[in-house]
Amino acid sequence: MSPQYLNLIVQGALYGLVLFSIVTWVLILAKAVQHARVGKQDKQFTQKFWSANSLDAATALGSDASPKSRLANVGFEALYVNDTDGSGSDLEHSWDRQELLERQLRQQIQKEYQSLESGLAVLASIGSTAPFVGLFGTVFGIINALGAIGKSGSASIEVVAGPIGEALIATGIGIAVAVPAVLAFNYYVRRLKVKAAELDNFATDFVNLAQKNGFRVTKATVRPSGKPVHVGAQPVGAAA
Structure with a gap:
C-alpha cells in the first residue's frame, strides 16, 4: 500500500x-444538565405533593x-372518577382500578427510565471502541514509518524514534x-439506578395513598385565591 493511502x-x-x-463531551454536559434539572424539579414537586392536604388536593398541583x-x-x-357516578364504590371495581393504576405507573416509570437512559449507549460504544480505533491508526502509522525507514536504509534510533512516536499518538x-x-457512562448509570429507585418508591407511596383513598380521586381546580375546588364534590353549605 502506498504511503499516501x-x-x-x-x-x-x-x-x-x-x-x-466532541460527541462524548457534548453528551456529558447534556446529561449533567438533564440530571441537575430533573433533580431540582423532582425535589420541588415532592415538597408540594407531600404538603397537600389530601390526595384529591394534590391533583391541583398541575403538571x-x-x-x-x-x-x-x-x-x-387512572384514579379519576366523578363522585356522583358511583364507580369504584365496591371491592370489584376497586381491584380493577388498583390494577390499572399499578400498570400505568409501571409504564410511565419505563418511559422516564428510557428518557434518562438516552445517550448512554453512545457513551458505552465510544468508551469500548475508541482505543481500538486509535490502535488501528497506530498499526498503519507504524507500517508507514517502517516503510520510510526501509527507504532511508538506516535503523538508528534517530531515524526510528520520530516516525514510530508519531504513529503511537493515535493510541x-x-x-x-x-x-x-467510560467514567461518564458508569457515573450516569449509577445516577439512573438511583432515580429509578426514587420513582419506584414514589409509585409505591402513591399506590398506598390511593388505597387509603378508595382508589379514586376527584380532580381539583384552583380558585383565584389559590384554594383547590374538587370537581364533582358537593359545595360546602349546599342543600342536601
Missing part, C-alpha cells in the same frame, strides 16, 4: 477520534417537567477519548 487511513482514524471526543409530576398525573388519570488519543466516556 497509509497517511489517509491514519488521518481518518485521528479525525474519527476527534469526532468521538410540570419533572418525572415524579408526570408519574403522579398518570396515577391521577494515546484513543485512550484519552475512551477514559472520559
Whole structure:
C-alpha cells in the first residue's frame, strides 16, 4: 500500500477520534444538565405533593417537567372518577382500578427510565471502541514509518524514534477519548439506578395513598385565591 493511502487511513482514524471526543463531551454536559434539572424539579414537586392536604388536593398541583409530576398525573388519570357516578364504590371495581393504576405507573416509570437512559449507549460504544480505533491508526502509522525507514536504509534510533512516536499518538488519543466516556457512562448509570429507585418508591407511596383513598380521586381546580375546588364534590353549605 502506498504511503499516501497509509497517511489517509491514519488521518481518518485521528479525525474519527476527534469526532468521538466532541460527541462524548457534548453528551456529558447534556446529561449533567438533564440530571441537575430533573433533580431540582423532582425535589420541588415532592415538597408540594407531600404538603397537600389530601390526595384529591394534590391533583391541583398541575403538571410540570419533572418525572415524579408526570408519574403522579398518570396515577391521577387512572384514579379519576366523578363522585356522583358511583364507580369504584365496591371491592370489584376497586381491584380493577388498583390494577390499572399499578400498570400505568409501571409504564410511565419505563418511559422516564428510557428518557434518562438516552445517550448512554453512545457513551458505552465510544468508551469500548475508541482505543481500538486509535490502535488501528497506530498499526498503519507504524507500517508507514517502517516503510520510510526501509527507504532511508538506516535503523538508528534517530531515524526510528520520530516516525514510530508519531504513529503511537493515535493510541494515546484513543485512550484519552475512551477514559472520559467510560467514567461518564458508569457515573450516569449509577445516577439512573438511583432515580429509578426514587420513582419506584414514589409509585409505591402513591399506590398506598390511593388505597387509603378508595382508589379514586376527584380532580381539583384552583380558585383565584389559590384554594383547590374538587370537581364533582358537593359545595360546602349546599342543600342536601
